[in-house]
Amino acid sequence: MPEVLDIDKLVRPLVRNLKPYASARDEYSGSGSGMDFLDANENPFENGVNRYPDPHQRTVKKAIARFRGVPEESLLLGNGSDEVLDLLFRVFCEPGQDAAITLPPTYGMYSVLAEINGVENIRVPLTPDFQLNVPAILEAVQPRAKLLFICSPNNPSGNSMARAGVIQLLEAFPGLVVIDEAYIDFTGEPGFAGLMGEHKNLVVTQTFSKALGMAGIRLGVCMAHPEVIGYLTRVKPPYNVNELTQQRALQGLAQSEAIREHVEVLNREREGLRQGLESISFVSGIFPSDANFLLVRVDDAHARYAQLIDKGIVVRNRSGQLHCENCLRITVGTPQENQRLLRVLNELSK
Numbered sequence: 001m002p003e004v005l006d007i008d009k010l011v012r013p014l015v016r017n018l019k020p021y022a023s024a025r026d027e028y029s030g031s032g033s034g035m036d037f038l039d040a041n042e043n044p045f046e047n048g049v050n051r052y053p054d055p056h057q058r059t060v061k062k063a064i065a066r067f068r069g070v071p072e073e074s075l076l077l078g079n080g081s082d083e084v085l086d087l088l089f090r091v092f093c094e095p096g097q098d099a100a101i102t103l104p105p106t107y108g109m110y111s112v113l114a115e116i117n118g119v120e121n122i123r124v125p126l127t128p129d130f131q132l133n134v135p136a137i138l139e140a141v142q143p144r145a146k147l148l149f150i151c152s153p154n155n156p157s158g159n160s161m162a163r164a165g166v167i168q169l170l171e172a173f174p175g176l177v178v179i180d181e182a183y184i185d186f187t188g189e190p191g192f193a194g195l196m197g198e199h200k201n202l203v204v205t206q207t208f209s210k211a212l213g214m215a216g217i218r219l220g221v222c223m224a225h226p227e228v229i230g231y232l233t234r235v236k237p238p239y240n241v242n243e244l245t246q247q248r249a250l251q252g253l254a255q256s257e258a259i260r261e262h263v264e265v266l267n268r269e270r271e272g273l274r275q276g277l278e279s280i281s282f283v284s285g286i287f288p289s290d291a292n293f294l295l296v297r298v299d300d301a302h303a304r305y306a307q308l309i310d311k312g313i314v315v316r317n318r319s320g321q322l323h324c325e326n327c328l329r330i331t332v333g334t335p336q337e338n339q340r341l342l343r344v345l346n347e348l349s350k
Contacts, residue, residue: 005174005201007200007225007228010146010176011091011092012090012091012093012094015090015091015234015235016231018234018235020233020234020235021238023052023055023238023239024039024052025052025054025055025238026055026056026238029056049243049244051243052239052243053241053242053243053246054246055238055239056233057077057241057246059250060077060241060249060250060253061075061077063249063250063253063254064077064221064249064253067256068193068206068221068223069193069194070193070196071226073226073229074196074225074226075221075222075223075229076222076224076232076233076236077220077240077241078219078220078221078222078236078240079218079219079220079240079241080207080218080219081182081206081207081209081220082109082220083220083236083240084220084221085109085110085113085178085180085205086116086117087235087236088147088176088203088222089113089114089116089117089147090117090235091231091232091234091235092146092147093117093119093146093147095117095118095119096118097144098119098120098144098145098146099121099122099142099144099145099146100114100119100120100122100146100147100148100149101121101122101124101140101141101145101147101148101149102114102121102122102123102149103123103124103125103126103132103133103137103149103150103151104123104126104321104322105126105154105318105321105322105323106126106149106151106154107180107182110149120144122145124136124137124140125322125323126154126157126322126323128323129159130154130157130159130287130323131159131161132162132165132166132169134165134168134169137173138169138172138173141172141173143174145173145174145175146175146176147175147176147178148173148175148176148177149180150166150169150177150178150179150180151180151182152166152179152180152181152184152192153183153184153186153187153289153290153291155182155183155291156295156316156318156321156324156327157287157295157323157324158287158288158289158291158293158295159287159288159289159290160187160189166179166192167195170195170199170201170202171199173201175201176201176228177203178203178204179191179192179203179204180205181193181204181205181206182206182207182209182210183290183291183292184211185210185211185212185259186210186263186267186270186290186291186292187290187291189290192204193223196223196224196225200225200227202224202225203222203224203228204222204223204224205220205221205222205223206220206221206223208220208221208249208252210291210292211259211262211263211292212252212253212259213259213262214248214249217244217245217248218245219241219249265335266292266332269333269334269335269338270289270292270293270294270332273330273338273341273342274286274294276338276342277296277342277345279346280345280349281349282300282304282348282349283296283298283345284297284299284326285297293329293331293332294329294332295318295324295327295328296327296328296329296330297326298326298328299326301317301318301325301326301327302317302319304348305328307348308341308344311344313340313341313344315328315330316328316329317329
């Protein structure tokens with residue numbers, strides 16, 4: 001990484017010079033106690049959601065900052081992590097000029113968003129054991145490469161990336177290194193957010209969809225240097241996180257002990273599922289996983305996928321992805337769901 005990373009120079013000139021939209025709730029952000037709000041053309045009749053939500057989600061950010069141990073000024077919230085990822089493209093990548101580096105096999109939305117935003121996608125494959133090929137990544141770096149996406153634990157393989165390799169890339173890549181930590185809670189490790197003070201080019205994304213059990217509310221989290229957060233805030237829609245989502249997120253974060261217990265159960269079930277799969281005759285490989293799923297190699301993924309569908313069990317066929325030939329991705333379910341899956345697989349095995 002350059003000695004002093006200039007975030008301003010990474011940002012698209014259009015965004016750098018943009019005067020962001022100021023909503024009514026930006027201009028007045030007081031407590032509202034005893035006030036009559038006649039500024040936002042809202043319906044005045046109270047029903048719990050007749051008022052616009054806080055555009056900066058201040059209360060939710062305070063709760064997340066406590067939960068994750070990060071400063072509030074380093075947080076931006078989005079309508080799912082996908083909105084956060086899209087904002088990164090829109091702020092830092094000039095359509096038709098800039099590029100992003102992705103590391104297949106990985107989360108497919110990085111490539112989709114690159115295409116939508118007119119950004120070249122430079123693909124540098126992971127090694128056959130799904131680890132970073134650091135020399136190849138650094139060789140692919142060019143002045144137009146603004147974003148590097150690392151998914152850790154990786155989807156669809158489930159493994160965490162070697163920490164030394166990630167740090168090497170943080171120190172050498174001249175743009176932003178975006179680490180997608182959707183599954184970080186299942187690893188028992190702290191992740192990379194704690195390195196934000198040392199690496200100005202580090203962006204960490206997390207989600208409420210996995211360990212926190214709130215996929216339905218669509219809430220994604222971006223953690224980054226306040227300068228990066230400031231530019232993303234300029235571009236995001238003013239009310240991108242609705243009131244119901246904010247309320248449900250606060251309720252969920254207040255149940256941290258239940259979250260921890262669910263993670264412990266899923267991690268135990270993951271290992272139990274792994275052991276059960278080892279006895280299935282048509283399973284030829286089970287990849288190491290730090291996530292809430294297992295990538296499993298079978299004799300014929302298309303046939304086994306169809307057989308499971310017939311039995312009322314839906315898994316994901318990942319055979320079309322690099323290094324994933326004849327692989328099924330199986331989410332860890334409840335103990336009862338996992339037992340039923342193993343029972344069905346044993347029947348098919350016979």
